[in-house]
Amino acid sequence: MNTQTVNTLLAAIADVGQDAKRGGYSRPVYSNAEITLREWFIAEASRRGLEVCTDANGIIWAWWDMPGSAKDEASRRGALVTGSHLDSVPGGGAFDGPLGVASALAAYDLLAEREAAGTLVRHRALALTVFPEEEGSRFGVACLGSRLLTGAIDPAKALNLRDAQGNTFAEVARANGLDPARMGRDEVELGRIGDFIELHVEQGKGLNSEEYTDHAGRGPAIAVGDTILGHGRWRLSFSGQGNHAGTTLMTDRSDPMIAASQSIVAVRQIAAAQDNARATVGRVEPVPGGTNVIASRVDLWLDVRHPDDAVTAMLVEKIHGQAQKFAAFEGCTVNLTEESLSATVHFDAALTRSLSGSVRRLVPDAPLLPTGAGHDAGVLAAAVPSGMLYVRNPSGISHSPEEYVEDDDAAAGVLALADALEDLL
Ligand code: GLV
Ligand code: MN
Ligand code: MN
Numbered sequence: 001m002n003t004q005t006v007n008t009l010l011a012a013i014a015d016v017g018q019d020a021k022r023g024g025y026s027r028p029v030y031s032n033a034e035i036t037l038r039e040w041f042i043a044e045a046s047r048r049g050l051e052v053c054t055d056a057n058g059i060i061w062a063w064w065d066m067p068g069s070a071k072d073e074a075s076r077r078g079a080l081v082t083g084s085h086l087d088s089v090p091g092g093g094a095f096d097g098p099l100g101v102a103s104a105l106a107a108y109d110l111l112a113e114r115e116a117a118g119t120l121v122r123h124r125a126l127a128l129t130v131f132p133e134e135e136g137s138r139f140g141v142a143c144l145g146s147r148l149l150t151g152a153i154d155p156a157k158a159l160n161l162r163d164a165q166g167n168t169f170a171e172v173a174r175a176n177g178l179d180p181a182r183m184g185r186d187e188v189e190l191g192r193i194g195d196f197i198e199l200h201v202e203q204g205k206g207l208n209s210e211e212y213t214d215h216a217g218r219g220p221a222i223a224v225g226d227t228i229l230g231h232g233r234w235r236l237s238f239s240g241q242g243n244h245a246g247t248t249l250m251t252d253r254s255d256p257m258i259a260a261s262q263s264i265v266a267v268r269q270i271a272a273a274q275d276n277a278r279a280t281v282g283r284v285e286p287v288p289g290g291t292n293v294i295a296s297r298v299d300l301w302l303d304v305r306h307p308d309d310a311v312t313a314m315l316v317e318k319i320h321g322q323a324q325k326f327a328a329f330e331g332c333t334v335n336l337t338e339e340s341l342s343a344t345v346h347f348d349a350a351l352t353r354s355l356s357g358s359v360r361r362l363v364p365d366a367p368l369l370p371t372g373a374g375h376d377a378g379v380l381a382a383a384v385p386s387g388m389l390y391v392r393n394p395s396g397i398s399h400s401p402e403e404y405v406e407d408d409d410a411a412a413g414v415l416a417l418a419d420a421l422e423d424l425l
Helices: 006-011 032-047 098-116 144-150 155-160 169-175 187-192 256-272 309-329 349-362 376-380 407-424
Strands: 051-054 060-064 079-085 126-131 193-201 222-228 231-239 278-287 297-305 333-342 368-371 386-391
Touching: 006 098, 006 407, 032 051, 032 060, 032 098, 032 126, 060 098, 079 098, 079 407, 098 126, 098 193, 098 407, 144 155, 144 187, 144 376, 155 169, 187 193, 193 349, 193 376, 193 407, 222 349, 222 407, 231 256, 231 309, 256 278, 256 297, 256 309, 297 309, 309 333, 349 386, 349 407, 368 386, 376 386, 386 407
Parallel strands: 079 126, 079 193, 193 386, 222 368
Antiparallel strands: 051 060, 060 126, 222 386, 231 297, 231 333, 278 297
8 A cells, every 4th residue: 555645635535525606615514525525535544454434423433453453342442543524614625624634544554654664563543533514514513523422512402403404413414324313422432532633724823923933934834732712603593574675664674684784793893802802703694585675584603712711701791782782773682592612622731742742853843832723622622632733824714715735734744643643552
């Protein structure tokens, strides 16, 4: 088996899920595109002789068992696990998720070569994983697979989530061969994770910040994850009186679009006034959504992040208060629903030290980097030692087609991941 580069692996899926309307990729979980990517991963892992299985929560595991092992629960307990996700945001980049999956396959190739050459002696199994619905772009809750696995979400709540077409997660899971009754915290699978490492494209300007760049303005290729900013998602649902755009006098309207748009501006103002806060409205849905129709309802999705979870709660309360004021003034009402909440994560200290030691042999100036982006590794961190590696993104842009990783940096990422895995195996 020849070693494959992460670039040739990613080139093979470059056509899957391209979004002609938005640009970039739209690969919602269990869409044709994401299923094609899952099949691609299973084929790549199987080609390598790894044993592939999909667990009750839809997480794919590809096992590199210990030589001569029984491939049973005992021999897989406490394994080293690495992976990421293949689903995307609407119109996302090529690297958010797939870089970690492709790097896991390419790092495995290096490790298998090292074992064959006798330079690697393993003490435990390695598994490569793919997590479903990391972005929450179809069912609203991010990291749904890892939340189910760890019990961070009640399966009953997860199964009732609906996509934009009204399908429940239970229906879609069943259609994809999963048994909704078996979903939820899985002690056996969790027990298999001794340590979890996720390699990911860096999603901001961290590695390109002045603090780390050299005289040519180039930052180090790799960083080690430090913390994940606490974050959550809420839905503000404004209700008013649906009516005719031509016959309804301007003084006669209860238009939820007005209260919603005033609230969007307030979100920006409230977050801007708070140090280290980030708040975004990236999705607005008017019902019924016609040019000549005053909406009867407008749903607005709110993403709020801050290192201090109490401050996040305070910001959401302030935003809700303002939204209530705007709604009342317009003769409308507003209802706030929490969709998901993740506290600030500090990655496992011992694992982070180990990752730093391994990576700095290759990239001596690799920093420890906090991130504002959520990850399955952050959800898993509550249950098992977890850590992350980030690969430099020269654009500093993510959740956009302009997200980018240079070939040399991707190659450095694979080497760093392989070395880090070797040290932990
Ligand atoms: C996922 O990428 C998130 O941070 O929302
Ligand atoms: Mn993402
Ligand atoms: Mn991601």
